[in-house]
Amino acid sequence: MQSTASHQLEIYNSLSGKKESFTPISKEYVGMYVCGPTVYSKVHLGNLRTFTSFDVIYRYLCHIGYKVRYVRNITDVGHLENDQDQGEDRISKKARIENLEPMEVVQKYTYDFHGNTRKFNLLPPSIEPTATGHIIEQIKLIEKLLNNDLAYEVNGSVYFDVVKYNKSNDYGILSKRKIEDLIHNTRSLDGQSDKKNPQDFALWKKAEPKHIMKWESPWSNGFPGWHLECTAMSNKYLGEKFDIHGGGMDLKFPHHECEIAQSNACFGTNAANYWMHANMLTLNGQKMSKSTGNNILPEEIFSSGSPLLSKTFSGSSVKFFMLQAHYRSVLDLSNDALVASEKGFNKVIDAINILESFKNFSKETNFDIDKWSKTCYEAMNDDFNTPILIANIFEAVKFINKVTIGKAELSEKGSEELLRYINSFVFDIMGLEKSDQSIKRNNKLDKVMNIILELRNDARINKDYITSDKIRDLLKENGISINDNNKDSSYNFD
Ligand code: AMP
Ligand code: ZN
Numbered sequence: 001m002q003s004t005a006s007h008q009l010e011i012y013n014s015l016s017g018k019k020e021s022f023t024p025i026s027k028e029y030v031g032m033y034v035c036g037p038t039v040y041s042k043v044h045l046g047n048l049r050t051f052t053s054f055d056v057i058y059r060y061l062c063h064i065g066y067k068v069r070y071v072r073n074i075t076d077v078g079h080l081e082n083d084q085d086q087g088e089d090r091i092s093k094k095a096r097i098e099n100l101e102p103m104e105v106v107q108k109y110t111y112d113f114h115g116n117t118r119k120f121n122l123l124p125p126s127i128e129p130t131a132t133g134h135i136i137e138q139i140k141l142i143e144k145l146l147n148n149d150l151a152y153e154v155n156g157s158v159y160f161d162v163v164k165y166n167k168s169n170d171y172g173i174l175s176k177r178k179i180e181d182l183i184h185n186t187r188s189l190d191g192q193s194d195k196k197n198p199q200d201f202a203l204w205k206k207a208e209p210k211h212i213m214k215w216e217s218p219w220s221n222g223f224p225g226w227h228l229e230c231t232a233m234s235n236k237y238l239g240e241k242f243d244i245h246g247g248g249m250d251l252k253f254p255h256h257e258c259e260i261a262q263s264n265a266c267f268g269t270n271a272a273n274y275w276m277h278a279n280m281l282t283l284n285g286q287k288m289s290k291s292t293g294n295n296i297l298p299e300e301i302f303s304s305g306s307p308l309l310s311k312t313f314s315g316s317s318v319k320f321f322m323l324q325a326h327y328r329s330v331l332d333l334s335n336d337a338l339v340a341s342e343k344g345f346n347k348v349i350d351a352i353n354i355l356e357s358f359k360n361f362s363k364e365t366n367f368d369i370d371k372w373s374k375t376c377y378e379a380m381n382d383d384f385n386t387p388i389l390i391a392n393i394f395e396a397v398k399f400i401n402k403v404t405i406g407k408a409e410l411s412e413k414g415s416e417e418l419l420r421y422i423n424s425f426v427f428d429i430m431g432l433e434k435s436d437q438s439i440k441r442n443n444k445l446d447k448v449m450n451i452i453l454e455l456r457n458d459a460r461i462n463k464d465y466i467t468s469d470k471i472r473d474l475l476k477e478n479g480i481s482i483n484d485n486n487k488d489s490s491y492n493f494d
Helices: 046-062 090-098 102-119 132-147 161-168 179-185 226-238 249-267 298-303 315-323 335-357 369-380 387-404 412-429 436-461 465-477
Strands: 009-013 017-019 029-034 068-073 080-082 084-089 151-154 157-160 199-204 222-224 242-249 274-277 281-284 331-333 480-483 492-493
Touching: 009 179, 009 274, 029 046, 029 226, 029 281, 046 068, 046 102, 046 274, 046 281, 046 298, 046 315, 068 226, 090 102, 102 281, 102 298, 132 151, 132 157, 132 199, 132 249, 151 226, 157 242, 157 249, 157 331, 161 179, 161 249, 179 492, 199 249, 226 242, 226 249, 242 249, 242 298, 249 298, 298 315, 315 335, 315 387, 331 335, 335 387, 369 387, 369 412, 387 412, 436 465, 436 480, 465 480
Parallel strands: 029 068, 029 242, 242 274, 281 331
Antiparallel strands: 009 017, 080 084, 151 157, 157 199, 199 222, 480 492
16 A cells, blocks of 8 residues: 555545545455446536546555455446336436437436546546446346245336345335335335335346336336345456445435345345445535436536536536535535636646646755645545645645745645655545646647736836736736746745
């Protein structure tokens, strides 16, 4: 493990409801499964917040030296309109509406998802399995559950017997719900008459004749239930017990509770040691969601296509906005918040640019880089606390800006060290990028500033101090300080 990461990594485990020291099952390896998108429509910024949270977690685990197998699935069948097993399959419905083959729908929105993960600079997972590619594995699990007498077949459909399971296990261990409350709160919906208990969930559903996505099975021509795919794929690629299982907070119940039940019923384990949940991105105080339409799509931020936004934003500025909140906190998106975050992000990039081209070294560095980097690692080791990490990075930005106006000292060695750490935290761990725009902006601004400095210099040579002071004061009012300490004047952002 990386020596600088002297503190033990702690992860908030939704199963225990507290932070726990992270100890992987195999010393140097981590197995992590994250529930991927249901590819029946475009991903929105809420989805991307969850995938960004797990991208940073994946990046950090790799950074501190673990070899991580990161599995993130694509749900391309089985997710019904109502999470409680009712309604039409989301992909089949979209295929019917758009007059497409279901696999065309899947392909179209998988492309959309991948395009946006690239624009958001999210690393690809090690394995990206699809539910339809694992029907055989899902059928095998159902057979196992039937053999273990924790599932039953009715009219070609198979259900998980939650009440029976709960007699020797704890259904509700993750979501902390009580089965008695669930019995009272589960409405009797169409088609539930097949179930012994309303809270039982489908493992296999017999397809109606008009249903287009169906496979042969020992019970009927049908399709698997949504919760089963993740148990089948996590088990296949990570084993009966692995380290981390993640997803958005809204998946805790029923999806992850059902996964835990399936895994216990098949293998006698809770599937993962650490269950992690990323909190929701909201818009106008309401959860961003595909089905309600209360969302902003990534293409809308890149092209200013949303009436809620005053301008375009790069993927990295939006990510910076997201990472300024802890992954377990709810975050509300607004134009003002994005504008403020972009400003902050530009300050960080400007400081990195200054550091990269800085030459005016001193003998000493009067900033404790070692202590500062430890504080950054402590933040990340404290359940991936990116807001604290970013606050620390701003401390370094302040120092860099002081150096440029001659109010602090930086040695060549210190400059290399500081740049190495900042690059690690900003680019490798948080996965932020200098956008083309920011590079262009920086180059152009630099050119414009050099012209202004030259004009001001001419004014000074001509003893036109009224003009030269006016230029300096106007720039200062706009957050740009001119430094006349050197032979050639330079500038920096306040
Ligand atoms: P879905 O495509 O609906 O299966 O969701 C894909 C992932 O995005 C899941 O982990 C969800 O929990 C997550 N997700 C959905 N809506 C939001 C939201 N508003 N904020 C954050 N994550 C979300
Ligand atoms: Zn899942």
